[in-house]
Amino acid sequence: MKKTKVGLVGAGGIANGAHLPAYAKMDTVELAAVCDIQVDRAKAAAEKYGIPHVFENYEEMLDLPELDAIDICTPNYLHSIIAVKALNKGLHVFSEKPDAVSVEEVEKMQAAAAQSGKTLMVMRNNRYWETSKYLKQYIQDGKMGEIYAGRCGWQRRRGIPGKGGWFTTKEQSGGGPLIDLGVHMIDLTVWLMGSVRPVSVSGCTYSKFADGGDISDSVNSSFGDAKADGIFDVEDLAMGFIRFENGACLQIEFSWASNIEQEQFFVELRGTKSGSTWSSVDQKLKIFTEEYGQTVDLIPNIDNSRGMQMHEANLRHFYDVLQNGVEPMFVPQQGVDMIKILQAMYTSAQTGREVLL
Template sequence: MRKLKVGIIGCGGIAQNVHIPNYMKHKEHVEVLAVCDASDGRAQNVAKQWGIPHAYTNFREMLQHHELDAVSVCTPNKFHAEMAIAALQAGCHVLCEKPPAVTVAEAEAMAAAAKAANKFLTFGFHYRHAPEVDLLKRYIDSGEFGHIYAAKSQAVRRRGIPGWGVFTNKELQGGGALIDIGVHMLDTTLYLMGYPQPELVLGVTYQKLGNRDGVGLMGKWDWENFSVEDMARGMIVFKDGSSVTLEAAFAANVEKDEVMQVSLMGDQGGADVFPVKIYQEKHEALLDTTPAYLQQNNYYEVQFKRFIDCCLQNKPPLSTAEQAVVLQKIITALYESAASGQAVRIQ
């Protein structure tokens, strides 16, 4: 079997700590041929560290000079659409970091480019690849929960504002806690619900703790230039009548350092996902079920193994460009609702 030739756009933390190491675990099937970063020094250093033969500062040059099969987009959110579309048009499958984009129009253009190129466009929603999610998806697909009509999505940190990168820069990221970590749990929720079509969205955002100095559990952040929300809350109502409540926070006065949780409620059963606990009524009893054993894995490792298999075997990825458009519509509507103080209807 020939090797998958891969290029990396963006050489920051997610590329160095996740994308490159996980591609390197599959050297028998993958060759990371080139990296690109706006900083020539960083691109050269990363290439040297990992033994990658080529380094660029211009992603279009990288795409022109090499016949790549797949590209990882690991840049700030503002650049996702431009770079993913260019890679798709160059004939590459694309694994783009979350969120899909900054605007709905960008997400739609990315999906259209993937369809036109007949290439896969998937996203870095690694929680989808958790064993807990795989298990509950089997429960759901077998009908054990019936119709999931309500869910709760939480991504809340006590003082978890990133002290590195551009996570607190609205111009480059498009937002804060919602678009960075809230999007993970929201995507996981929607995936388990079968990605229903949204109809009505109500959201609020807050900037209460991030714009002042304080204790940081993820390093000291630039509080004087903090331009994003530190908390977002919302409710989404779908066309089938189901609903999701959402809570995302970089910083909140709560007990636990971090809560990443999805809770599902169906007419035949429900569950909390992390860790798995299943709630059902059977044989005239209310039952709580937990796995005696569930083999754990590294979510990222599974994500990259599945992406590589998709590219080499031409099979659809778990996260699709069409789902990304739906997700982007919800994220955008939540921000629009927060800004206007009114619920937003999605067409």
């Protein structure tokens, strides 16, 4: 099989922590080029992983004739800009989340993908947990009945990433924990619920730790490049409520810093036949149902440490779509719906009103 030749844009934390190690295990993909505005980072990645071409300017990299696809690992605001240019040049595109920082930008991505006929996929790695796959199958088999309500979130006690850098600069990130963490858990929950279309959003956002200390108890706060004299103009807590066209609803909460007991992400679903909860605190999926006239609690023996890493699994799926024509688990409309939710949350927080989509 001919290898898919890929150019990596961005050689920072997520590239080194997840994407590059994944590519090192994939024998059907060849990293042909790497690009970073801090060219020393690109050179270091090229030397470590045997990548032949190094660029400082991504537009020059896109002109490399042998490329089939690119993988975008840049600050959020560049995702859509780079993706559209690559799609217009006839390249397939994989991007880190979030899809874009505005509805206008994500719709440009969707249009470019449709016009070019190339595949556009954005990281949705939490769908690849063993628990996620088990619960999805459980739901598809009808064992949960009609899912009509849910809750999800990712709460940190102290875990602001790259404080003062691009993560906390709205112009570059698009927002705080809502757009950083919210994409993960909202996507997972809505996917489990059947990717139903959102119709309205309401929410509140707060920024209470911008001037606080630099205490951290989360490994995730190591992402990004912190700047002592940098910008912090995003929220550190977002809470909201989403309604869907089928009548279902979803409560959401995301924080980088809150006075809570401990960091956790969680998903809770309520169906007519069963309900479920899953939290990172104990990694146990718990299903609440009834049998033979009695309520029953089920705890499947799922080992989330087994198998591939989730980022690797998502990347492998992308290249399986390109090389073998398998049905994509993610389509651009899901990205449009996601950014509509996030933008509506910020608008609702500013106006104090529910926003119709």
